Amino acid sequence: MTQNTIEASVVELLKKHNLQLGIAESCTGGLMGHRITDVPGSSQIFRGGVVAYSYEAKENLLGVSHDTLTTHGAVSHQVAIEMAEGARRVFHSDYALSITGIAGPGGGMPGKPVGLTYIGLAFDGETRWQKHIWQGTRAENKTQSVNAALQFLYDMVMAREGENAK
Numbered sequence: 265m266t267q268n269t270i271e272a273s274v275v276e277l278l279k280k281h282n283l284q285l286g287i288a289e290s291c292t293g294g295l296m297g298h299r300i301t302d303v304p305g306s307s308q309i310f311r312g313g314v315v316a317y318s319y320e321a322k323e324n325l326l327g328v329s330h331d332t333l334t335t336h337g338a339v340s341h342q343v344a345i346e347m348a349e350g351a352r353r354v355f356h357s358d359y360a361l362s363i364t365g366i367a368g369p370g371g372g373m374p375g376k377p378v379g380l381t382y383i384g385l386a387f388d389g390e391t392r393w394q395k396h397i398w399q400g401t402r403a404e405n406k407t408q409s410v411n412a413a414l415q416f417l418y419d420m421v422m423a424r425e426g427e428n429a430k
Contacts, residue, residue: 270414271299277421278309278359285417286355287313288326288347290338291365291381296410311355316347326350339364341382341393348384348391359421360386361413367402379405383413385420392420 278285289296297313300306314325319338322328328346336342347362365381372378379398384391396412398405 269299269303270411270418272303274414274418274421275300275303275306275309277418279305281421281425283309283359283421284311284355284357285309286311286351286357286360288351288360288362288384289313289315290317290322290347290363291367292363292406292409293317295406296361296363296413299410299414311357314351314354322347322350326354337376339366339376339380339382341384341395344382344384344393345386345391346384348386348393352386358387359417360384361417362386363409363413365396365405365409367405367409369402381405381409381412383409383416385413385416387420392416 287296294315300310316322316325319333323330326347327350328343332342332346344362344364347364348360351362352360362384366372366378368378377397381396381398383394394416398408
């Protein structure tokens with residue numbers, strides 16, 4: 265039986281290109297790692313993940329700068345970038361994804377509403393990021409964040425595959 269999910273597509277694509285993945289999660293609390301490891305054969309591509317919920321965990325486990333956290337806050341594209349770069353470094357992976365956000369239902373503030381999520385993607389000395397504002401429940405926001413992160417990775421690997429084929 266073939267799984268027809270974004271995580272299965274990501275695992276198959278990374279296996280095809282012999283690429284390794286590391287992840288760093290905050291607001292999703294390990295959901296991305298859970299979904300990746302639910303895919304048979306994921307051990308061939310998945311190096312590991314960190315759930316870094318606190319400032320201290322982000323700093324000590326992933327090397328996120330204290331200045332970045334205090335200047336921009338944990339929910340910012342700057343932190344998502346540093347989390348992804350840290351995960352890539354820690355897991356010695358080709359690609360690393362990060363997610364940081366406000367899952368809800370509380371925690372929002374002016375300029376940072378509930379549902380605000382940043383995704384970071386680090387690879388080959390480059391880092392990209394995306395911003396989303398979800399409108400669902402806590403569980404829905406977490407699921408949408410993981411779906412978006414995995415789609416971001418899939419699209420980037422496919423785009424780079426196309427560039428390399430030229």
